[in-house]
Structures are given as structure tokens and as C-alpha cells.
Amino acid sequence: MNDTFKALSDPTRRQIIQLLKERDLSAGEIANHFSISKPSISHHLNILKNARLIQDERQGQSIVYSLNTTVIQEALGWFLNMIGSKGEQ
Amino acid sequence: MNDTFKALSDPTRRQIIQLLKERDLSAGEIANHFSISKPSISHHLNILKNARLIQDERQGQSIVYSLNTTVIQEALGWFLNMIGSKGEQ
DNA sequence: ACTATATTTAGATGTTTATCTAAATATCGA
DNA sequence: TCGATATTTAGATAAACATCTAAATATAGT
Numbered sequence: 001m002n003d004t005f006k007a008l009s010d011p012t013r014r015q016i017i018q019l020l021k022e023r024d025l026s027a028g029e030i031a032n033h034f035s036i037s038k039p040s041i042s043h044h045l046n047i048l049k050n051a052r053l054i055q056d057e058r059q060g061q062s063i064v065y066s067l068n069t070t071v072i073q074e075a076l077g078w079f080l081n082m083i084g085s086k087g088e089q
Numbered sequence: 090m091n092d093t094f095k096a097l098s099d100p101t102r103r104q105i106i107q108l109l110k111e112r113d114l115s116a117g118e119i120a121n122h123f124s125i126s127k128p129s130i131s132h133h134l135n136i137l138k139n140a141r142l143i144q145d146e147r148q149g150q151s152i153v154y155s156l157n158t159t160v161i162q163e164a165l166g167w168f169l170n171m172i173g174s175k176g177e178q
Numbered sequence: 179a180c181t182a183t184a185t186t187t188a189g190a191t192g193t194t195t196a197t198c199t200a201a202a203t204a205t206c207g208a
Numbered sequence: 209t210c211g212a213t214a215t216t217t218a219g220a221t222a223a224a225c226a227t228c229t230a231a232a233t234a235t236a237g238t
Contacts (some may be wrong), residue, residue: 047217
């Protein structure tokens, strides 16, 4: 759970997740949306992957990333719990 | 929004929010739940306050903190959007 | 006004993090 | 197998962050 929140604490990584919400993208396609270097994007992708927020699959020369909504749902649960009635859970 | 996620990325701060979900607490009462120093807790409270996740009110010698669920609801919205159907919004 | 209690501010320190460039690895097509 | 393309790994650096102790501020009660 901590890995999830840590991963989501960076704006670049949240934007990557938003991009992947639209459609699966290769590492290069993701990098093209940003003005930071490819190695930096690769680093962010790795953090998201370790948090299991995204998954990757090689397709020929490219590595294609996709969203894992399961983990996002878990984080959503945390927020729902915080908003639930006092003392509940 | 970034302040919200940054604030929630620390486990101590998430725990503080969970404590305040149960009931309002003074800074000292909050600090008693942790093994870190009072100034460190004060620092965390300040970060949560700047993110508007909590609010404070002086009551005599104490300063009592309470949750602001409005901002939590905004963050919840981000997650709901991520889970919504592809391309939506 | 003085003392005790509650909390924050100031300043220092070690760790983590985001970023970069350069080099390494992997795949594809000719 | 060679050259081009795609991505990651390695190593360095500067900024951000969590924590500490000591000192400052604020309130309350006597």
C-alpha cells in the first residue's frame, strides 16, 4: 500500500497513468509526452511497475505498458474508508 | 492536487488521518500514538494542513486537529476517474 | 508575575528521490 | 551478422524530505 501511494506522489507518474487509461503505450510513446529524458521515464515506469500499478509486455522492439486497475481499486478503497461514517470499519 | 498526493505519500501522515477519522485530537494526543518526536509530528501536521487535508483550532492550551473530508473526496475523484471506462472524461 | 504544560520554529543532518549523460542490452530487417 | 531502433542499467548530482535537539511562543492556573 505504501508503494502505491509513493508511486502516485509524483506528478509525472500520475500523468503516465492517465495516458495509459486511454490506451496501452510503448515506453517511447510515453516518453514523447514529456520533456524529460527517456532514462528518467524508464525510471518512473519501473516505480509504477514495482507498485504493480502498471504491467509491461514486450512486443517486438517495443515494450508496451498497460494499466493494472486492480491496485488502483485498492487505493480507492482507502479513500472510501476515510470518507465512510465515523468509527466505521 | 499534487499537495494532496504528496501529503498522503508518507505512512505517518496517512496514519494521522486514520486517527482523525475516529475523532478530533490535539497535537499531543496525536504525537502519543507515534514513537517519533513532537516536532516531527508537528511538521507532518503542517504538511497535512497546507494540503488542507486537516484543519486546526486552538482550544485553551491545546490545538485540536480535525479531518477535512472535502479534499479527500477530491482525491477519491481522481481514482474513480482512473477506474472509469476507457476514454471517459 | 511565575511556573507548568502544549505546541511550534529554527537549524542541522542523513536519506531518499528525480534527473542527467553515457554505456549496455535486446530486437528487427537487410 | 551488421546497423538501426527501442529501452534499460549504471553512476553521478542536486533538490527534497524526515528526523532530531534546542529554543521560542502561547495559554492556563496559582
